[in-house]
Amino acid sequence: MKKKRNFLLIIISLIVILLVGYFFLKPQTKDDSNLAITTSPLTRSESLLHTVVQIKIYHKGQEKVMEEAIDYIKEMEKLLSTNLEGSDVYRINHAAGEEAVKVDKRTFTIIKEALKMSEKSDGKFDISIGAVTNLWRIGDDEARLPSDEGIKAALPFINYKNIKIDEEQETVYIEKGMTLELGAISKGYIADGVKSIFEKHHISTAIINLGGNVLVMGTSPNNEKGWNVGVQNPDEVRGDTVGAVHVKNRSVVTSGIYERYLEVDGKTYHHIMNPETGYPVENNISGVTVFTDKSIQGDELSTSLYLLGIEEGMKYIESLDNVEAVFIDKDKGLHISSGLKEKFELKNEDYHIVENE
Template structure:
């Protein structure tokens, strides 16, 4: 049994952010510096790294770290007393009043489930608990266990009360927000930074990356590298410049177990209860919000490349890079004239 790489290697393996060039600042903005204030912390079961490209922002940095810790305490499934823990404990008993941010996140997750026709589903918690991929207790469950759990998966069974800010799930159900919570927290940190007047920063929550503004040295934007799914130490297949964007990468390399010589990765289908099987090795999604990027990175794995590209090309302001298991790189329409392939082991697919 083998677990995926975590910590700093996870950050490196998912995305590179490289700055180069020149930029002018408007008088209304805080002065931008080339050497950022950077803080690295072990939070959210990964390594969090924040970089602020303005001087004298120690107080804002402290506030951002405090905010991340606060959000983690609200959204964890394992911390007793957290909103999600209380919802799961009260399954089938009573609605649970939650923090406004928790309610907003659950509501957005259900909307994402509806838009994806259930491919993304936060009620998959009962299935995740069977596999436990990413923990020391990871295992391949019996088919009978999965069949018994599937009736308790279904986002349409979650009941929200917007006035009372309560969430209710049926007996036997379990919420799991791991596929959306880091994106939501990243957006909350961005909002906090903006309130502090910060215009230029990088928020990296273990692969959920938000770039604010542009590189202090490059008007074209931040040079964002797309991870090589076959490597775990940050090798990339190519890059694209981005400004004020979220970048979320998911891959079958992240967390998995090996049983009897077969690899089972952590991206599970709500319909079957098993890891998704298709030709995708990794996908990187570019969006305006990290919350949306988080949901899409999971949804696209379940769609597959052909349907996933069609889905992305119909969305406004969203782009994606799919990498298949034969080293083909598939680009959404808006990236075809902007993505630079740099790895000779890969090729641009038709």
Template sequence: MKKIVFLTGLIFILLLSACSGEKEQVELLDQPYSKTEFLMGTVVTLKVYDKGKEEAIDKSFERIKKLAAEITTSDAGKSEIDKVNQNAGIKPVKVTSDMFYLVEEGIKYSKASDGDFDITVGPLTDLWHIGFSDAKKPTEAEIQAVLPLIDYKKVEMNKEEQSIYLPEKGMALDLGGIAKGYIADEVNKVMKGEGVTSAIIDLGGNIFVRGDNPKGGNWTIGIQNPFETRGQTIGKLPGSDISVVTSGIYERYLEVDGVKYHHILSPFTGYPCNNELAGVSIVSKKSIDGDGLSTAVFMKGVKDGMAYVDSFKDVEAIFVTKDKQVYVTDGLKDKFELTDKAFKMAELDGKGEK
């Protein structure tokens, strides 16, 4: 039984041509080389449009599988992160350079968010286990027992030894909040090394579009309606060489006595975050930024979340509230186009709808 769920995201790509422009001397295919596999608990699809670059897909999947084997925790206890968690309160564990970097980045995002995102939330996610057949609503006593174990500041990193140590027994890393973003960035590096100029990297909804749409110009990225099944959008935006990652409450949840408990858990209360938001999409140049920020931004709500996003370079966001209001950061105001009339654009300054 896996302990980390790599969530199926709330985004998909609309293969629509945008304004055309002069293309480089690269032959692009109308129908891409494409491969889909079920990995990390989700559907992974890679598409390459450069003629003669099909091998880049196989090399990318090799990279994905290697990293997934190091990250994904399970009862088998064979991954790098499994070993770190198993030795909590016992001893430091030497890990690969990939895992050391990933945990370092996780600590960075945890610190930047003041703990709204915390990579040591493992004891809490294990307790609720939302998304698995044994998911349950824990008792208040169970929640209070694990909360003291959640504190990213306690993680000890030894760069010289390349080791990680969790000093208290019962502590556990959960990298599900940043792993797919990191892997998407690594796949993009593989494709760049292989000379791929046009591709779609879809790690279960963590989307990265490389280069331009083969039909000319930017890709058109559809933003999922968080109240509907995957494939129904509320709007769209153009882009190339960007990542879009979404966190939302309707994707995965546990229902108990008519109450739905979603999977975005607060490291402070031990319960699912309860605010005005239904979904948040992060648009960034690096997919790990989208992953690392989406959970924290969701936790902070519209006002504080928007201010938080503004503190990062090359990062934008789209907020969808439970009452179907849509807010976007300044960098997207001339790019995001609302297409569903059931939703309304809104402003934080009290001026109302656009």
């Protein structure tokens, strides 16, 4: 009996030793050793998506993850290009009126989301605007002022309701004469995709800046209040701001008439087109910045709000959960949604906050 007890004690002792060895002597994994947050980020800048893309990762030893993110952006750019032969959008446009085109799941998701926004905005957001933007080509070396006749001839081909999708087959069909242009939504989707890559690798602190689409992860290593994200000055080049807001885990998307424009005979034509007229939107907005959780939502909203105008746009923003916006009018007035009024810090004396809205 005594020998049996001694044998059991030996077995128990061995189990305890093994457990101690596992918890205290196991080698550190990559997640434990390399993901400490640093104040000196790994930074990468590239000319992609017709803008300057800059990504900052505030963790050490993440060069491979950075490369994966850049490769993903390049892949999406090729997939969604309107001009690259073989891209999904190119194939859809060149099959207009002939056949439905099988597309990549990601392309299908973007188009499906765009159609939802078209319904919500009553057609003010419309990815079939390409029928007109192809005439203007603002932002390209070939930018020009189209004839009024040419614009009127293109207008009947702008109608999101004539974009037919098949969810089971993941195909897209457009009628003859139509042209899809995903520039008003694609950067938001891509920014969210980069964030997903980072989350997969347990990265919690980063800044994803796709030239006007900024997505911040976590909080600043230097400030517990969050990342200090500026609201672009619409009268100056990108980087000059009128004010700022501290945010955590948010997307901040800015659109403005300063971004891309064409000057002809002393008149300036910006790139944000009205699908009803075929001409640039004419109202009192010079810039709008949208704060959302998902960048794709901020991207599509920033365009839609231009077409809604400040009054209707603000009403729409206030009806949405966890979405905020700053409108800048052409008289240098800032119209700030209710959830941001206490957080917004004005930094430019040339501008003023419009009260009593």
